[in-house]
Amino acid sequence: MKPSPLTIGLGVSMTVGYGTLHYSFSVLAPAIARDFGWETSFVFGVFSAGLLAGAVSAPIFGRSIDRFGARPVMILGTLAATLALVLYAVMQNAWQFAAITFLAEFVAFAVQYDAGFAALAQRYGQEARSHVTVVTLIAGFASTVFWPLDQWLLTLMDWRDVYLVLAAINLFFALPVHLAVPAYRPPRKARTTVEGKESTKDGGAGLQMALMAISLASGGFLISAVSVSLLVVLGAAGFSPAVATLAGSLIGPSQVLARLIEYSQRRLFTPVTTALVASGALFFSFALLSSSLALPLVAIPIAFAVVYGAGQGLTSIVRGVLPLYYFGTAGYGRTMGVLSGVRMVLSAAAPVSIVFVSERAGAGAAILSLLCVAGISAGTMVLLSRLRPLQASSD
Structure with missing residues (x-):
């Protein structure tokens, strides 16, 4: 293209x-x-x-x-x-x-x-x-x-x-x-779908919407927390400022590389596959970071940054293509608005929550909390992947 x-x-x-x-x-x-x-x-x-x-x-x-x-x-x-x-x-x-x-x-x-x-x-x-x-x-x-x-x-x-x-x-x-x-x-058919069948769509798509909202909002929580508090958490975990800064600097390139791969290979897998890889990468990255609590090797935060960056990069794409895949173009703006509203609430709470946990219970508790959130994001995405898309009936 x-x-x-x-x-x-x-x-x-x-x-x-x-x-x-x-x-x-x-x-x-x-x-x-x-x-x-x-x-x-x-x-x-x-x-x-x-x-x-x-x-x-x-x-x-x-x-x-x-x-x-x-x-x-x-x-x-x-x-x-x-x-x-x-x-x-x-x-x-x-x-x-x-x-x-x-x-x-x-x-x-x-x-x-x-x-x-x-x-x-x-x-x-x-x-x-x-x-x-x-x-x-x-x-x-x-x-x-x-x-x-x-x-x-x-x-x-x-x-x-x-x-x-x-x-x-x-x-x-x-x-x-x-x-x-x-x-x-919007064409007449799409307007009829949005206006005349909205209640039907709400009922039929309720589970898909709920799972998608939970997964994407949990991912938004992780991204917001890392963007603001990564250096603080890594420092509290015992890593030097140089190591924390190096890890942070690797997130951007990894993010771009993941998006390039997704763009070049997009014909080989569906948006659901991209979503599973994105949420899985976020979960695996925090599993890696959690391992540093028992084995504080410098390589661990570096590996975390690379895997996390890939997951973050793909998550931005998933936000746009997954609702389109499941629900189609009719009512797309409304769907994005609802998903974005839920995500923003959790994103707003993330930095202060993680810093609070880190200060009160230690960096280990903060990292394990992030791992739990990542598990929720990945788990709900797996459940969502088992449900059929409804876009065929909404386009």
């Missing part, structure tokens, strides 16, 4: 969406805290609470995508995200900071993977799988681009001006892409 301009463009806009709203926060938050004299924990606590606003907005945006198409939702989302970034630049107190953070996280769904995957599903239907993978390949470099960019900008200007630059990036790079997304009007 030759990637289309739309697919490449969405890859760029998703990079901007994650880079400006998510990854920039970790770089700019310490500067904000110093400027206002706040505790860094307060700043990140507000960010974690803001993720709950995303859990509220996800079903709303999902239904809007089904009704109006992804294009208007993504356009309005980009404008709202730009506004939030501008407001960061002029905020004056903690209440304003909290309100702006909630606004930014409320609209994040509309400019990140879930809305982008919905746009691809509406454009390409069941053929969207390869396009989803391409988008994740491009957007997987969001941290690689925006962490150094933000740090460089901080050497030239203060954090307020950096936020204005990020707002401009949204307007000049993301907005044109979203304006170019084809307008979508």
Whole structure:
């Protein structure tokens, strides 16, 4: 498959969406805290609470995508995200900071993977799988681009001006892409399915939806916990900062490599197979990490990072293609909204939960807790794989 301009463009806009709203926060938050004299924990606590606003907005945006198409939702989302970034630049107190953070996280769904995957599903239907993978390949470099960019900008200007630059990036790079997304009007048959048979679908797909939500939300918990607390947990487990940093640096390349393999070999296995490999890799990675409690070898966190990175990379693809495989394109936005809302709740709770367990019961307890969550994710995915897809009746 030759990637289309739309697919490449969405890859760029998703990079901007994650880079400006998510990854920039970790770089700019310490500067904000110093400027206002706040505790860094307060700043990140507000960010974690803001993720709950995303859990509220996800079903709303999902239904809007089904009704109006992804294009208007993504356009309005980009404008709202730009506004939030501008407001960061002029905020004056903690209440304003909290309100702006909630606004930014409320609209994040509309400019990140879930809305982008919905746009691809509406454009390409069941053929969207390869396009989803391409988008994740491009957007997987969001941290690689925006962490150094933000740090460089901080050497030239203060954090307020950096936020204005990020707002401009949204307007000049993301907005044109979203304006170019084809307008979508569901065919009459699909509208009838969504409106007239929704109660039937809800009843028939209840078990599939529940298992998928549990598995993907558990995976989201793991990814959120690792992204924030990996260095803390590895340090508490007795590994040096150098080893922990090296392990963390291997996650990104492993993630990209797994996505490349999935893209090149996608004809050989189904989305369910990809989902089983993804959840299995996450479980195996934390089993490896748990073994370090008995055998603290330097090679273990390194191996963990490689296997975990592969699982994380594939999980992003699974989020887009598994709902499409099981439920089809009709009501896809709503399905993504529900799944995303559940995932965001657990993702918001993950960092503080794992750090709390690590501080109160030790790094071993934190690692074993993550292993249990990984087991839930893998186990529910195995159960889901035994159920037949319903997409044939919803397309």
